[in-house]
Amino acid sequence: MAFALRPVFASLAALLAATLASAELYTDASQLPDTVYDFVVVGAGTAGNVMAARLSENPKFTVLVIEAGISNEGVRTVEVPFLATQNIPATATTWNYTTVPQVGLGNRSVAYPRGRVLGGSSSINFLAYTRGADAEFDRWANLTGDAGWAWSNLAPYYLKNARLVPPADHHNTSGQVVPADHGYGPLEMSLPGFATSSDQKVLATTQVNGSLFPYNIDLNSGNSVGIGLTQSTLGGGERSSSATAYLEPALNRPNLHLLIENTVTKLVSSKGAKGVPTFTGVEFASSASAPRHTVTARKEVILSAGAIGSPQILLLSGVGNSTDLKGLGIAPVANLPDVGQNLKDHPILSNYWQVTLNDTFDDIYRDTSVFNAKLAQWNSSRTGLFADSPTNALGFLRIPDNAAIWSQFKDPAAGRQAGHFELLFLDGYAPAPAPGPGNYFTINTAVVTPESVGTVKLNSSSPFAFPLIDPGFFTAPFDVQAMVYAIKSARAFMQSAPWAGVALSRVGPVGDAESDADIIAAARAAARTIYHPTSTARMAPDNAAWGVVDTQLRVKGVSGLRVVDASVFPSIPAAHPQAAVYILAERAADLVKQAWSH
Numbered sequence: 001m002a003f004a005l006r007p008v009f010a011s012l013a014a015l016l017a018a019t020l021a022s023a024e025l026y027t028d029a030s031q032l033p034d035t036v037y038d039f040v041v042v043g044a045g046t047a048g049n050v051m052a053a054r055l056s057e058n059p060k061f062t063v064l065v066i067e068a069g070i071s072n073e074g075v076r077t078v079e080v081p082f083l084a085t086q087n088i089p090a091t092a093t094t095w096n097y098t099t100v101p102q103v104g105l106g107n108r109s110v111a112y113p114r115g116r117v118l119g120g121s122s123s124i125n126f127l128a129y130t131r132g133a134d135a136e137f138d139r140w141a142n143l144t145g146d147a148g149w150a151w152s153n154l155a156p157y158y159l160k161n162a163r164l165v166p167p168a169d170h171h172n173t174s175g176q177v178v179p180a181d182h183g184y185g186p187l188e189m190s191l192p193g194f195a196t197s198s199d200q201k202v203l204a205t206t207q208v209n210g211s212l213f214p215y216n217i218d219l220n221s222g223n224s225v226g227i228g229l230t231q232s233t234l235g236g237g238e239r240s241s242s243a244t245a246y247l248e249p250a251l252n253r254p255n256l257h258l259l260i261e262n263t264v265t266k267l268v269s270s271k272g273a274k275g276v277p278t279f280t281g282v283e284f285a286s287s288a289s290a291p292r293h294t295v296t297a298r299k300e301v302i303l304s305a306g307a308i309g310s311p312q313i314l315l316l317s318g319v320g321n322s323t324d325l326k327g328l329g330i331a332p333v334a335n336l337p338d339v340g341q342n343l344k345d346h347p348i349l350s351n352y353w354q355v356t357l358n359d360t361f362d363d364i365y366r367d368t369s370v371f372n373a374k375l376a377q378w379n380s381s382r383t384g385l386f387a388d389s390p391t392n393a394l395g396f397l398r399i400p401d402n403a404a405i406w407s408q409f410k411d412p413a414a415g416r417q418a419g420h421f422e423l424l425f426l427d428g429y430a431p432a433p434a435p436g437p438g439n440y441f442t443i444n445t446a447v448v449t450p451e452s453v454g455t456v457k458l459n460s461s462s463p464f465a466f467p468l469i470d471p472g473f474f475t476a477p478f479d480v481q482a483m484v485y486a487i488k489s490a491r492a493f494m495q496s497a498p499w500a501g502v503a504l505s506r507v508g509p510v511g512d513a514e515s516d517a518d519i520i521a522a523a524r525a526a527a528r529t530i531y532h533p534t535s536t537a538r539m540a541p542d543n544a545a546w547g548v549v550d551t552q553l554r555v556k557g558v559s560g561l562r563v564v565d566a567s568v569f570p571s572i573p574a575a576h577p578q579a580a581v582y583i584l585a586e587r588a589a590d591l592v593k594q595a596w597s598h
Helices: 010-019 045-055 081-087 134-144 153-162 199-207 241-252 304-316 322-327 362-365 367-383 479-492 517-527 578-595
Strands: 034-041 064-065 161-162 188-189 226-229 258-259 263-271 279-284 291-305 345-355 394-395 422-427 439-447 456-457 469-470 501-505 561-563
Touching: 034 045, 034 279, 045 064, 045 241, 045 258, 045 578, 134 578, 153 578, 188 241, 188 345, 199 226, 199 394, 263 291, 291 304, 304 456, 345 479, 345 517, 345 561, 362 367, 422 479, 439 479, 479 517
Parallel strands: 034 064, 034 291, 064 258, 161 188, 291 561
Antiparallel strands: 226 394, 263 279, 279 291, 345 439, 345 501, 394 422, 422 439, 456 469
């Protein structure tokens, strides 16, 4: 057995070695003890690790997981919650993608990182866990014609996924969360455990200006409208990911093997019954120049490479628009023109204020000694600033019914308990560092009901060439107008009474913009991705001519292949998508188990 040891903390080396000593984890394909498995899972990310853990609960199933990235163990920016921002854009834990030039962003290309590490993007995201309104999932059921995707049927999988644990400082959380709205699953979730001076001002604003900024005690209650303390995927001051919550506890099972640092190059198919293409294998390699290896799946290949990786692998395997594939010299296997289409994402930008608060996190990026002191506290006790995510509070808000925008556009939200935009509050200048001395406060504004649609296409037939990613940011007029409303909302928030004498002036790229035209121009120059791509292999009714997978997540027109990740979302939730991915994967695991229970 071989594995790559990349600890950032030398003290973790011995622990890592002990943890993996009995685990079936490999980096060298030639050392795999078998080449035939019941299930081969492509991608050890948010969904893939759920599939691996749940399927391997049945000792009769053998499961292999193939991951292109490195181990999550000992990677400081993965383990330390506050340092999540240091995982992007170009690090060893990410696919260092960039978009094609964005017409709606002044022809800028923007960084588009995805997780390339055990846990996938659940190991590098900013930890916010928001499942969204019940109506988000009821819309899935309506779009697919399958009531199994309605919230009433998905609720057990939400409860099965995560559980509340005490915050790092073990304070009394009464009035900050509703325990009854939460479950018992392996993923740990907690409220902030290090109060900042701005937290109380954010919450006070919801009390004095509740008509515009209502308080929501629990954003995972099914009503996602309002502002509350962030519920983050962390426990005991450390990140909780699909790797730590699902995969690692399962690695002692003899029927589960894990191969990392190997890239899947294509899925292998053959003609099955009645000429239907059947996927029976996975080809992979450790690098572009390394030899290709193949493993066989007796029952199914589970593709969980994410909203960028899954359509890329499908296209490389001959599943997609046949004309486009032929143009790249790829033999078509199944003509599914929807593969790589319908990319959805949430555009975000940062709004900054200089403030009179003297304890914001700005100094940790100016003074190495301050940073090291915070890190030392985390190392010794898993407490302090670094034991929390970068965002202690957030909220989803709706554009009022009487707003002028509705004379032009139809409401794209799933329901009245789903927001149109998000405010994320940060006690400092982020992305850091601050532009000058002093202290700052950031409100990130994101459009969470985007109408813009993008694509993922192959750049070449090489599996090691990055695909062409085009989120199409701000190509839909609604998204532009919604961002203007969100920016004005953030400004109104900072003009509320709790911020009197605290918020000194607006700064940053959007700060000087006053007219709508100026705000739009500034937004086009400043917007970026919030890292929420979905819907590039979307689920559709079983008999629909559109879509990529059916309501059981099986790829249409072929056998032996399912897709389980955010690419199958039929619509993008007005929420951070990791919770929905976990919920979807939990149900998908049951669908697979039921299909092979005989």
